[in-house]
Amino acid sequence: MSEESNSSAGTLSGKGRTLVVIPTFNERENLPRIVPEVLARDESIDILVVDDSSPDGTGEVADGLAGGFPGRVHVLHRAGKEGLGKAYIAGFRWGIAAGYDRLCEMDADLSHPSSALPIFIEASRDVDFVIGSRYVGRRVTVVNWPMGRLLISYFGSWYARTITGLPVSDATGGFNLFRREVLEAMDLDRIQTNGYSFQIELKYRAWKKGFRFREVPIVFTERDQGESKMSKSIIVEAVWKVWKLRLLDLTRRL
Template identity: 70%
Template sequence: MTNDDRILVVIPTYDERDNLPRIVPAVLEVDPRLHVLVVDDNSPDGTGEVADELAARHAPRVHVMHRAGKEGLGRAYLAGFEWGLGEGYGWIMEMDADLSHRPEDLPTMIAASEEHPVVVGSRYVDGRVTVVNWPISRLLISLFGSWYARTATRVPVRDATGGFNCFRREVLEAIDFERVQSNGYSFQIELKLRAWRKGFRPIEVPIVFTERDTGESKMSKSIVREAIWKVWKLRFLDLAGRL
């Protein structure tokens, strides 16, 4: 099996030492083609050391990238994408470390990626909402955020803010990472928009999103504020042909 037959799951981490030993083995059990890259932003709780232990235990399918400090979700994913492309992986996926994205949904996404270059694991398909243990306030924020992003950018995805996605390598190769402007909540929106504008239409497949049961959410007011104005900047850049 060559690397271009394999699938890299990029998992950014910051203070996820309790969740990482749960999510990594669960991902590896799904499919022998799956590899994991943990991108740790120098977590003060020792997540990086836990990641190294997992890499040693599950070599050669688990890899670790240590970064100097907390630089944001977008920068972490881009670093992971660059590494995965350099290593020749045929598919690269995004996945949270906190088990809100279920490993059991991976086969559906992988199967869809055989025919579709961009697969979005979606919480909002065919009028259904598949979210577990979220307060109604958080659900409404997410629903509004996806509607707002879709309205502003015209990207044809109902779960525009979702972070459980699969890209064939040619999609990420077509995107100029140096031009990506978002780093927080809006990063997922921008990534889908740029892929779509390069001619890769996303397909959404249903997943079940479960609220984390360990650790704290990384959502903050500053991340939400960035998303509110950033989507309109992306729209204007798109209209001007400068995206």
């Protein structure tokens, strides 16, 4: 997989800063909305858009935004669509090379509330990673999801907790912030999952290494532009992957 960035990570200094990694595939309608909204939340926040050669021109839109916010918006162009997990890992590597202290996962479709970013950053002063949770306690804070999708997500988190022992209310959520030390401690090459299972695996590996976490309640709002990337293959992968993670841990091969 070839990659091309509009700026070299090696020439940047992210010391004391947070990099929000936003993977994109056909998100040209949403990107111009989310980028200024995220940047306005905190002056220490920069953005890396990781675009998988979107046929709708999202990559070109991202380049335009990078020109409009020089030094704060960066773009990593990838030659093809390999999935959410690989896009995030490419973004993590870029951010670590650039020296960012914190790296945050965030969807491009405005489903994750940017208002939570300052809360995440503040929480990361006391813990190693922060989880934006839709299911803290007995509360479910999801807006405009069909019941079937909600049940898959909610019971998917319960299933992951039950099999792996991961003590997280929202194991499948994709709005998370990690201190760079957490990601540096992982062998990112060993993570081959996407979708729900990628989010489960990332949290599980961090937890098993002894890193401390905090769940912060968020309200998740379903996208109003573009199409969801959810598929049956993502669900099937998550079903068997949690068993594989548990087995790897039991055999000390995690």
